[in-house]
Amino acid sequence: LAKTTQPISMDSYEGQEVNITCSHNNIATNDYITWYQQFPSQGPRFIIQGYKTKVTNEVASLFIPADRKSSTLSLPRVSLSDTAVYYCLVGDMHPGANNLFFGTGTRLTVIP
């Protein structure tokens, strides 16, 4: 069962690039890696998903090394509104397998 580890918190200034790394040493062959963002008093919101190498969308990039034992979420030029908790999720594709593990989350604080 894949479990994840993330830094508890990070601070960044506005306009900087932020990289948040998630460790998942026991990731299985069929597991995908997904990142979510959560604001206070709201449910998490999907950011990006990947399996290997690099994925980029309009809000973030996801870097996954060849061994897939970690992944890094990259947020370019953060703003104050990016202050939130970021969760890494690693999951099993097998039907019937409730092996969905969210990390403990990384609380990102963007400073003016």
Next chain:
Amino acid sequence: GAGVSQSPSNKVTEKGKDVELRCDPISGHTALYWYRQSLGQGLEFLIYFQGNSAPDKSGLPSDRFSAERTGGSVSTLTIQRTQQEDSAVYLCASSYEGPPRDEQYFGPGTRLTVT
């Protein structure tokens, strides 16, 4: 279109009482998930449904917890004989197909307080 809705938004109950939490997923989504989030903590996965079936219920914390889904739509999470440690925000999510590749859409959650 409408997102995932949950009711009630807040529930205060006395220790030992039973509670029912409801989740209405996005129409057409076949997968439905329940999570629990204690104050200041991460998300704890409870159970997931594919259609009306929950293939594995081992994520439920104890036998006081049960969940069902009918008609491939609405789901109910029931907690019997509530305890203070059950106090948390219970989040429901749905996705078009299922884990883990499919994007999950979360509801606003139900804040449960057991006194």
